[in-house]
Amino acid sequence: MHLHKYEKVWLAFGMASLIIFLLVIGFAAFWKGTHPQSHLETIDQNNVEAHDSFKPENLGLTEVADGKYKVNMVASAFNYDFGVDKDEKPVKTIRVPQGSTVLFTITSKDVVHGFQVAGTNVNMMVEPGHISRYEAVMKNKGEFTIVCNEYCGIGHHQMFGKVEVY
Ligand code: CUA
Numbered sequence: 481m482h483l484h485k486y487e488k489v490w491l492a493f494g495m496a497s498l499i500i501f502l503l504v505i506g507f508a509a510f511w512k513g514t515h516p517q518s519h520l521e522t523i524d525q526n527n528v529e530a531h532d533s534f535k536p537e538n539l540g541l542t543e544v545a546d547g548k549y550k551v552n553m554v555a556s557a558f559n560y561d562f563g564v565d566k567d568e569k570p571v572k573t574i575r576v577p578q579g580s581t582v583l584f585t586i587t588s589k590d591v592v593h594g595f596q597v598a599g600t601n602v603n604m605m606v607e608p609g610h611i612s613r614y615e616a617v618m619k620n621k622g623e624f625t626i627v628c629n630e631y632c633g634i635g636h637h638q639m640f641g642k643v644e645v646y
Pocket of ligand 1: 629636
């Protein structure tokens with residue numbers, strides 16, 4: 481079989497690039513310890529209440545320091561559980577002052593869900609068996625809709641909530 485000179489050059493270029501890319505991935509994963517964030521913390525999806533962050537009394541918004549908040553949530557088909565208010569009604573809106581730092585911690589009881597606060601850069605995949613965290617500074621005032629952006633079943637469009645920055 482005869483290969484044209486340019487064909488050989490491009491084949492060599494293609495193979496060399498592939499080897500370089502694989503080396504870069506290998507270096508990042510094995511020497512630098514770069515892994516998907518969700519790999520860091522695992523949880524038993526059938527017993528999320530055993531984890532401190534997801535005990536029913538710890539769900540929802542808590543102020544941890546001046547201007548610092550945390551929000552613990554459990555996603556399941558087809559709801560975000562932010563805990564209950566003082567009248568035992570499910571919380572659907574998280575209210576924080578402008579400029580505050582909010583750490584969102586979420587896990588799933590069943591299937592893969594999404595957690596996006598539209599209009600901010602809070603956007604996570606929520607996987608059963610894993611804990612997802614994202615810390616964000618709420619720079620802008622307004623109402624931001626929380627949406628599930630991973631198709632999770634027939635009630636996917638019913639999974640929503642709201643973050644109000646005042
Ligand atoms: Cu949950 Cu889509």
